[in-house]
Amino acid sequence: MSAQPASSLQAEVNRLRLQLESFQVEDGSKPIAIGDYLLARLEQLKVTSMFGVPGDFNLGFLDLVEDHPTIDWVGNCNELNAAYAADGYARVKEHSIGLFGVGELSAINGIAGAFAERVPVLHIAGVPSTIQQKTKPLLHHTLGDGRYDAYSKASENFTISQANILDKDTAAAEIDRILTDCITRARPVYLTLPTNMVFEKISSERLKIPLSRLPPPNDPEVEAFVLDDIVKLVEESADDVIILVDACAIRHDAREEVNELILKTGYPVYSAPMGKTAVSENYERYGGIYVGSISHPDIKEKVESAKLILSVGCLKSDFNTANFTYSMCFHSDHTKVQYAGFPGIGMKELLPLLTARLQSCSAAARKIPVPDFTAVVPKEDNDIISQAWLWPTMGKFFKPKDVIIAETGTSSFGIVDIPLPEKSIFVSQILWGSIGWTVGSTLGAALAARDLGLNRTILFIGDGSLQLTVQELSVMLRHGLKPIIFVLNNSGYTIERFLHGKERKYNDISNWNWTGLLGVLGDAAGTLSQSYTVKTKDELEALLATPSFAEAGKMQLVEMMMPKHDAPRALVQQAELSGKTNAYVAI
Amino acid sequence: MSAQPASSLQAEVNRLRLQLESFQVEDGSKPIAIGDYLLARLEQLKVTSMFGVPGDFNLGFLDLVEDHPTIDWVGNCNELNAAYAADGYARVKEHSIGLFGVGELSAINGIAGAFAERVPVLHIAGVPSTIQQKTKPLLHHTLGDGRYDAYSKASENFTISQANILDKDTAAAEIDRILTDCITRARPVYLTLPTNMVFEKISSERLKIPLSRLPPPNDPEVEAFVLDDIVKLVEESADDVIILVDACAIRHDAREEVNELILKTGYPVYSAPMGKTAVSENYERYGGIYVGSISHPDIKEKVESAKLILSVGCLKSDFNTANFTYSMCFHSDHTKVQYAGFPGIGMKELLPLLTARLQSCSAAARKIPVPDFTAVVPKEDNDIISQAWLWPTMGKFFKPKDVIIAETGTSSFGIVDIPLPEKSIFVSQILWGSIGWTVGSTLGAALAARDLGLNRTILFIGDGSLQLTVQELSVMLRHGLKPIIFVLNNSGYTIERFLHGKERKYNDISNWNWTGLLGVLGDAAGTLSQSYTVKTKDELEALLATPSFAEAGKMQLVEMMMPKHDAPRALVQQAELSGKTNAYVAI
Structure with a gap:
């Protein structure tokens, strides 16, 4: 049984302290406006840009954004583009999240895309005051039938967590909850901020405890069982093993762990299209992009004839893989070994242990042939940009x-x-x-x-x-x-x-x-x-x-x-x- | 008790015949592709333009649109703009509907707007085949979690009827059902058309029966009661009555009936912003736009001091009326007399009867003063376009x-x-x-x-x-x-x-x-x-x-x-x- 890494334990400590914090009585810390509390959390997550379009119900919050020393307001031309921008920001700025605040529905396709592709994005919707949400007057920007919740209902289909800040006593915990979901599960979350809550003052005490990016630690007993299982399968496949890397290795901060696995074992590595650049494309044991049946024939043959595929952070789709079968997968919050699923066993902790166990196979692994991944400019007898x-x-x-x-x-x-x-x-x-x-x-x-x-x-x-x-x-x-x-x-x-x-x-x-x-x-x-x-x-x-x-x-x-x-x-x-x-x- | 007008009876006959048609066994009529059946119905509704963006799952249907003699494909630059275009088309082309066919979510804000403002729009979404909808492979353009229905769930919040054509035997009736809802209730409806259903052949028999635009006839007994009630209230207010016209008078084809009421009674008439141009703004008894507390003081005083307001087709909102109280309303499918609601009593039939009853008040009505609705160009001592x-x-x-x-x-x-x-x-x-x-x-x-x-x-x-x-x-x-x-x-x-x-x-x-x-x-x-x-x-x-x-x-x-x-x-x-x-x- 292995000891938990310190980072994972620290994350768990922070999570527990935040849970406890919710039960504390009022403290002596400096009060902070709810809007500023949110921005302070975002600053801790290294967010520097907020995308969006000003709208009637978010203008007060935008004052705080405009006045914030490290978070810039990026005024977009429209809401959908703002959502796309937040998505692009989060993809490149790993370990942070994308942030946009705009009206509502025009952005929904942007949220849905981030949901499908597992991009951590926070959608802040400025909404009418808590009083108006109760009395439901026929305001503009509403459906005219009193259904103030139709937008959030629509959003629920495409976000993993939602919070509506209706009560200042729970505001900080609610903000922390959805941000934690966003960063640990790498998917969009949705926060509605009523106009009259933005400047309400709350305790800033929780801000001293950072939010935990890491998922809860793996259960050591289950983890050991999984490791044994995998090592056994590797041995049975007589080292005819390849590694296939996909998007979630990037989204869930497992780049380093994947690279360790690859370099120390020496197994051939391929990438799915959405995992492209997760590992170096110039590495000598890198064979290129596997896209199922539309792969280059060489790659297709090598990948599909391998006895065992260690698939890391796979995100299935027809365009991403062009077929729909895999034998073994490492995910952020679960592991699949053939037909068996192991919920709660995440790759971030599992992969280093696996690397240690498989290092001894390195000599054999390095003998497995890998196609050259190069691109040659073809000679064409014409001027056309083909x-x-x-x-x-x-x-x-x-x-x-x-x-x-x-x-x-x-x-x-x-x-x-x-x-x-x-x-x-x-x-x-x-x-x-x-x-x-x-x-x-x-x-x-x-x-x-x-x-x-x-x-x-x-x-x-x-x-x-x-x-x-x-x-x-x-x-x-x-x-x-x-x-x-x-x-x-x-x-x-x-x-x-x-x-x-x-x-x-x-x-x-x-x-x-x-x-x-x-x-x-x-x-x-x-x-x-x-x-x-x-x-x-x-x-x-x-x-x-x-x-x-x-x-x-x-x-x-x-x-x-x-x-x-x-x-x-x-x-x-x-x-x-x-x-x-x-x-x-x-x- | 009054006789039903012939148009209303004819509409009812058609509705009933279509209901019956669903129970008929296969007939000898010429078969027609489902996609063409839909286009034939749209042609009957005088639709000439279809807005949208080509997408993977609607291309087959677009072949039929492109080849259709009277319906043009208007390729838009993006989905949201296409939805907006369909909305604008339907607003101007009264008695027809707006039509757009595009992917999904990017257009949702356009549908929601049409829903709020009561614009008849048909959203056709090309979707994966019925087989794929059952087996749910991880296709591109999906959320990657097998939820093929997340889009239609989101749309349900903003459309009044939905149909998914899964079965050729019910396809025609389903198409007729949502189109009838669209035209009688003047709100968006949502149709998903799986790729493999577009060219399936069905009977064209139903096409011989036109769809009914008119709502079901009023119950003559209730109608007579309502009329008496209103006439009594008019009499009690000693002819201190005004008429206020709003958007639904346009959307529900009641322009003519409203104008008859106005011209034959001579009561002062005002319009809400969204009802602007429903009646002539140059008519001598027209007093201008009433926008609640932000109305011109003159208009505000006249409207709010009237003993009785006959409000026709009102669509409430803060920007549209700037306050939230009315005493009496005529709608397409119900009537409100003070606090009493009369479901099923629609204005299209009611207003002509009311006009007949109130005509005798005309002399007194014409004495009620109306402010001049004119706009004078102010003299300004500068060059600025103010x-x-x-x-x-x-x-x-x-x-x-x-x-x-x-x-x-x-x-x-x-x-x-x-x-x-x-x-x-x-x-x-x-x-x-x-x-x-x-x-x-x-x-x-x-x-x-x-x-x-x-x-x-x-x-x-x-x-x-x-x-x-x-x-x-x-x-x-x-x-x-x-x-x-x-x-x-x-x-x-x-x-x-x-x-x-x-x-x-x-x-x-x-x-x-x-x-x-x-x-x-x-x-x-x-x-x-x-x-x-x-x-x-x-x-x-x-x-x-x-x-x-x-x-x-x-x-x-x-x-x-x-x-x-x-x-x-x-x-x-x-x-x-x-x-x-x-x-x-x-x-």
């Missing part, structure tokens, strides 16, 4: 610590096949797949990257997708952010053309003057940004090789003219698969 | 049959005080009040106006609001629409500044190059549109007087430079009221 040529070319442009964001569609499918540099961060909404999501997300990601001292933020997005959420480019300009935005101008919704309606008009869009866009959205003087159009391979290569471009000293938008009916290999295959399971019976 | 000057000036610019759309904020508050011309249509989202709503709505309204042969579509919107949904201007260009868009450039969210945070940065926005916008969004050649900036009264007056401008031969955008801290009278008063009921306790 999908096959574009992504490997881009692979050479990326630098360590870049934040690389790919919109659902040709971009996300194209980029998964390309190895990304050391400590770069890949951001994409593979499972939820809302088009337009990356624009808001890039805003949040770029702010987080600035906080963390990362390198460039680079977005790839199609013209159709960019039209959904385009206004948020203006907010990037306003905040002095310098992302590089590659717009794949291929005349419409290419991903949909591959799914259905290749020549249909409904997949067409208006052609915008993309290089004029930033000038209109806030950079009239042309000092904050630069835009380009590239039509050929040579033009793009020349641009990428220009030092002033690559240094990203201002915001840059590159329109790339690309063929309408070209798509990356993986997308073509995925579309064929989706088409089969999702067939329209022909007339 | 709110006080702007709206009366615009009043002179409007023409009969114009569709006039005002964004929530300074625009909607400013315009209510101005009489609008004969047969013009006023569109505003007074109750729900989502900023940005008018942009999508203008697209829908302009398409409906084109169908109906109306005059110009004119939008007033602030710079902050336009940023939320700006991309939809591009769709207007693409469809050759020619709205005039007045952008009130007053450096941010002026309505919020009046509510709270007058000098706060969170109410600031980026300043865009508004006159460059249409060039970027699809009119690079400058042939489809024209943009202007006006900074002074003289410049605006000169522009309004230019025939080529007033003729609206192309899409036009006018940026009007206006002071940041100026607001119409009604908004200033409303903000004071809201501030009181919605106070943040000061620190």
Whole structure:
């Protein structure tokens, strides 16, 4: 039986102290406004940006945000974009959360995406006063039928915890409860803040105890049983083992533990698309991206023929894995060994113990062959910026610590096949797949990257997708952010053309003057940004090789003219698969 | 006891025949695909435009839409804008409905607004096949936890009826059921169409029976009782009666009946903001807009001192009426006489009978004084385009049959005080009040106006609001629409500044190059549109007087430079009221 690590025990101590705190009588500590209490907790979680749109019922709270020394108000152009930005921020700023406060329903798709993809986001909704919530007058912004709870009911479908601050005596404990859920379970939570509660004074005593990010400690007895079970299975598979890493390894702070496991055992490691960049893509034992039946044949064969798969933090989906079976999974709060589930046994503590036990297999493990994960720029006898040529070319442009964001569609499918540099961060909404999501997300990601001292933020997005959420480019300009935005101008919704309606008009869009866009959205003087159009391979290569471009000293938008009916290999295959399971019976 | 009108009886006959039809065995009629059945019903309802964004699960159905001879696919830039467009379309195209088909959640705020404001809108969501709905694989665009019903659960809060087409035998009846609810109750309904059902063949027999728009006939006995009651109250009030008209008179096809009542009795008539243009604003017995405590003092005194108010189709809200008490109301499906409610007694049948009974009071009624509803352009000793000057000036610019759309904020508050011309249509989202709503709505309204042969579509919107949904201007260009868009450039969210945070940065926005916008969004050649900036009264007056401008031969955008801290009278008063009921306790 192993001893609990100190960090885990400290977290448990804090949790218990906070529980006790709820029963304490009034203390002598300095009173604090409920709104400020919330902000103090968010500051402890290293939140530096709050996204949103001012609305009638959150203006008082925004006073506190605007006056806060370390949390900035990022005024977004609309609510959905704000939610997307909070999501992007949280993905890049690991160990923190995304924060947005806006009206309600326009943001709900943003919350749902964060729910599906396990991103810790706090949605603060300013709501009418507690008195109005009781008397239910026919206010504007309501449904006119007295159902003040319809919004929170809708939100309950897409958040794991909700709190409505109706009582100052329980306000601090309620705030702590939902924030703890948010950080330990890495999913969105929902807080409604009535206008008259924002400035109510409460005790600040609880703030001395930090919130616990770690889940409750594993039960040592069960943990030992699980370990034995796994080690036995590893031995039975005669070291024919691979490790597959997915998104939850990132979301649940298990990067370090996963990397230890990988480096010390030497088993071949692969990544699911949403786990891309969780481990180094340049590591010699890294075999690339496994996407089920649309994987590169080499990868597919190696992964599927392994006797045992140690799957870490998997988040299943058709686009993320392209099939639906796994043998063994490590999660934040449970472990599955073949058919047996072990609730409460989390990977953060389990993986180091497993690493210690498996280290001895290292010599054998290192003999298991791993395909090379490289991307070669194909030689093509034309000028066209093809999908096959574009992504490997881009692979050479990326630098360590870049934040690389790919919109659902040709971009996300194209980029998964390309190895990304050391400590770069890949951001994409593979499972939820809302088009337009990356624009808001890039805003949040770029702010987080600035906080963390990362390198460039680079977005790839199609013209159709960019039209959904385009206004948020203006907010990037306003905040002095310098992302590089590659717009794949291929005349419409290419991903949909591959799914259905290749020549249909409904997949067409208006052609915008993309290089004029930033000038209109806030950079009239042309000092904050630069835009380009590239039509050929040579033009793009020349641009990428220009030092002033690559240094990203201002915001840059590159329109790339690309063929309408070209798509990356993986997308073509995925579309064929989706088409089969999702067939329209022909007339 | 009165005889039922023939139209009402015919509607009842059709309803009953459709009920019977559900029990009929298979007939010899021509089979039709379920998707085409739906489109045939929509064609019968005179729907000509379908708004939306193509998505993985609706592409098959879009084939049918694209191939349909009278229903056009209007590809929107995003889902929320599409929902707004459907709403705007339905408001202008009375006797029809708005139609949009898109993914799901991004549109939910648009549905909620239509719900609150009683707009008949059909939301068609393409969903995974019936097989996948049973086996629940982890598809993209899902939450990853097998809850395929989370979206429809969220939608249930904001629609009055839902149908999921799982079975071809009940498909037609289900479609008819939700469409009937939509048109008789004037609220949004929700239809999910699994991919594999779109092309399933069913009988077309039911299509021969039109759907009934009219609610079930009133019970003649109860109706007679209600009539006697009302007439008695009118007599008791010694003809000190006024009529107050609101939105539901428009939504429930009772315009004609209301106008008969008004013209034949001669009682003074006032309108609530959302009922504006339900009756002619130039009628000699029309006294203007009643907005509760923020009404013009003259109007307030006249309305509130009346012994009896006949309120037709009222839709209560703080912004719509600014107070919360009424004595008597006529609704589509019930009537309230003082404290007594009469369910099932609808105004469409009741009002003509009431008109007949009250006609004899006409001589006395015409003696009740009515304030003049006029707007005088104030003389101001400066060049500034002030709110006080702007709206009366615009009043002179409007023409009969114009569709006039005002964004929530300074625009909607400013315009209510101005009489609008004969047969013009006023569109505003007074109750729900989502900023940005008018942009999508203008697209829908302009398409409906084109169908109906109306005059110009004119939008007033602030710079902050336009940023939320700006991309939809591009769709207007693409469809050759020619709205005039007045952008009130007053450096941010002026309505919020009046509510709270007058000098706060969170109410600031980026300043865009508004006159460059249409060039970027699809009119690079400058042939489809024209943009202007006006900074002074003289410049605006000169522009309004230019025939080529007033003729609206192309899409036009006018940026009007206006002071940041100026607001119409009604908004200033409303903000004071809201501030009181919605106070943040000061620190």
